[in-house]
Amino acid sequence: MAFTEISRNKAFGGQLVKYKHSSEELQCDMNFNVFLPKEAANGQQVPGIYFLSGLTCTEDNFIQKSGALAEAAKHGIALIAPDTSPRGVSIEGDSDSWDFGTGAGFYVDATEPKWSKNYRMYSYIVKELPSLIHNQLPVDESRISIMGHSMGGHGALTIYIKNPTKFKTVSAFSPISNPINCPWGQKAFSNYLGSDESTWKQYDTLELIKTHLNEKIDVLVDVGTADGFLESQLKVSTLQETVKALGRESEFNIRFQEGYDHSYFFISTFIADHINHHVKALKA
Amino acid sequence: MAFTEISRNKAFGGQLVKYKHSSEELQCDMNFNVFLPKEAANGQQVPGIYFLSGLTCTEDNFIQKSGALAEAAKHGIALIAPDTSPRGVSIEGDSDSWDFGTGAGFYVDATEPKWSKNYRMYSYIVKELPSLIHNQLPVDESRISIMGHSMGGHGALTIYIKNPTKFKTVSAFSPISNPINCPWGQKAFSNYLGSDESTWKQYDTLELIKTHLNEKIDVLVDVGTADGFLESQLKVSTLQETVKALGRESEFNIRFQEGYDHSYFFISTFIADHINHHVKALKA
Numbered sequence: 001m002a003f004t005e006i007s008r009n010k011a012f013g014g015q016l017v018k019y020k021h022s023s024e025e026l027q028c029d030m031n032f033n034v035f036l037p038k039e040a041a042n043g044q045q046v047p048g049i050y051f052l053s054g055l056t057c058t059e060d061n062f063i064q065k066s067g068a069l070a071e072a073a074k075h076g077i078a079l080i081a082p083d084t085s086p087r088g089v090s091i092e093g094d095s096d097s098w099d100f101g102t103g104a105g106f107y108v109d110a111t112e113p114k115w116s117k118n119y120r121m122y123s124y125i126v127k128e129l130p131s132l133i134h135n136q137l138p139v140d141e142s143r144i145s146i147m148g149h150s151m152g153g154h155g156a157l158t159i160y161i162k163n164p165t166k167f168k169t170v171s172a173f174s175p176i177s178n179p180i181n182c183p184w185g186q187k188a189f190s191n192y193l194g195s196d197e198s199t200w201k202q203y204d205t206l207e208l209i210k211t212h213l214n215e216k217i218d219v220l221v222d223v224g225t226a227d228g229f230l231e232s233q234l235k236v237s238t239l240q241e242t243v244k245a246l247g248r249e250s251e252f253n254i255r256f257q258e259g260y261d262h263s264y265f266f267i268s269t270f271i272a273d274h275i276n277h278h279v280k281a282l283k284a
Numbered sequence: 285m286a287f288t289e290i291s292r293n294k295a296f297g298g299q300l301v302k303y304k305h306s307s308e309e310l311q312c313d314m315n316f317n318v319f320l321p322k323e324a325a326n327g328q329q330v331p332g333i334y335f336l337s338g339l340t341c342t343e344d345n346f347i348q349k350s351g352a353l354a355e356a357a358k359h360g361i362a363l364i365a366p367d368t369s370p371r372g373v374s375i376e377g378d379s380d381s382w383d384f385g386t387g388a389g390f391y392v393d394a395t396e397p398k399w400s401k402n403y404r405m406y407s408y409i410v411k412e413l414p415s416l417i418h419n420q421l422p423v424d425e426s427r428i429s430i431m432g433h434s435m436g437g438h439g440a441l442t443i444y445i446k447n448p449t450k451f452k453t454v455s456a457f458s459p460i461s462n463p464i465n466c467p468w469g470q471k472a473f474s475n476y477l478g479s480d481e482s483t484w485k486q487y488d489t490l491e492l493i494k495t496h497l498n499e500k501i502d503v504l505v506d507v508g509t510a511d512g513f514l515e516s517q518l519k520v521s522t523l524q525e526t527v528k529a530l531g532r533e534s535e536f537n538i539r540f541q542e543g544y545d546h547s548y549f550f551i552s553t554f555i556a557d558h559i560n561h562h563v564k565a566l567k568a
Contacts, residue, residue: 009545009549009550010508010544010549010550010553011549011552011553012553013553016549064349064548065348065349067351067552069549069552070351070354070552224294226294259294260294261293264348265293265294265295265300265353266293266295268295268296268351268353268354269295269297
């Protein structure tokens with residue numbers, strides 16, 4: 001399936017391009033942004049980082065507000081920023097709240113009949129989008145990694161833990177770490193996946209690290225201590241305790257950043273650290 | 285007049301604060317953003333850069349999209365980002381177009397009766413806002429400078445040329461350099477200042493550099509060669525020719541950046557150069 005170019009801006013010597021394409025997984029048109037550093041201009045394949053955004057976001061928030069392009073350009077790395085849910089599919093109730101439905105796909109493959117035709121963000125991010133991107137753009141599929149924020153931090157962590165050979169590394173800002181035990185996650189999973197909570201665990205970072213023990217992983221997590229969602233929704237402390245109980249401290253660098261909140265001002269402050277974390281793995 | 289704090293975010297070790305205040309010049313409530321680097325936390329006075337935004341912008345665009353906070357934090361510099369026009373004053377026709385009225389104050393003091401009560405952005409930026417900020421916040425009035433984009437580039441250049449001792453230096457992205465000879469400027473000036481075009485010249489960079497010859501200035505201008513407004517509205521080439529004709533090349537560093545457009549992706553690419561230009565003057 002071909003991409004349609006929506007816009008193109010030169011930035012930091014490279015190109016920021018917004019594409020639209022018709023998604024088979026989601027049965028709708030989807031936009032995404034790609035930053036291609038100048039190294040990609042002469043046909044050279046470059047490494048790339050996928051960024052998954054949080055609730056209410058589109059493909060634009062990270063690209064416009066994070067400061068990531070400067071850092072990606074510095075290292076010759078591509079950035080791929082997809083949208084956060086199917087768009088324009090008109091399912092009853094999909095726009096009733098900001099934390100469910102449109103802008104809140106939660107990176108799962110829905111199984112409830114009402115949502116299962118379109119809400120397949122897991123397969124979209126893991127399979128469809130990479131297969132298109134790495135066929136059509138000069139981004140090397142063997143050197144990709146994944147990061148995200150909030151709902152997208154949950155998406156990045158769960159996708160990476162289940163696909164540790166596809167993505168070289170992972171990092172997350174303010175991730176929803178234990179969605180099966182927080183209001184955002186329970187609302188989303190009960191609607192997308194149904195009432196059998198045992199099916200929810202396949203999309204829960206805290207549960208996945210208990211069962212995916214064979215691959216040694218390398219995770220960077222930053223969260224602000226002034227994040228209003230920290231205790232009620234993100235549960236990063238619970239993740240930290242579980243990591244410790246499992247003896248996996250060497251695989252997780254979880255940092256509580258004093259005084260920072262949930263905003264892009266927090267993300268932009270630490271984006272250079274995260275890009276560096278990925279560069280180490282992508283250029284190893 | 286006291287400020288009311290609207291929001292506060294920690295960023296790059298410092299604080300980004302949005303304030304509201306009641307403006308006497310504009311006869312309405314106005315918002316502005318201030319980034320205070322960590323050096324300001326202990327009561328120390330820091331240098332500051334005023335940033336004037338372009339058409340349709342508010343106090344937020346530059347703060348969220350330019351990447352300037354990272355650079356300001358690096359050098360211990362405050363950033364002050366005001367709004368671009370009076371708000372909520374309900375003058376007939378003030379919201380009919382995106383390039384005039386609300387979001388388009390053009391940094392002039394209107395003289396036409398319909399606009400003259402509220403549209404006094406020149407005096408607001410040059411007098412009222414600094415007198416409030418430097419009384420109430422730890423930003424040193426003797427070490428300030430000014431920059432801007434598009435309409436705000438016009439604002440920064442004209443304000444600086446007329447007040448070269450108040451502001452230590454100036455820089456501009458994609459400035460409207462000769463507003464009396466472009467559609468945006470003619471629409472704004474004829475409405476705000478009336479039909480006597482001789483009164484327009486006091487707000488025209490190209491005219492001001494012909495008459496303000498005594499002070500040696502130090503100006504950095506960047507503009508993209510793919511900027512769709514370059515020829516019709518910005519007229520940076522005309523500015524460059526005038527600078528040359530006046531023999532003032534040593535005072536103006538005008539750079540045409542190949543392939544860049546009018547967007548914040550362009551601004552963010554060169555913001556570090558601009559902050560460095562200001563730092564040299566502010567820390568001299």
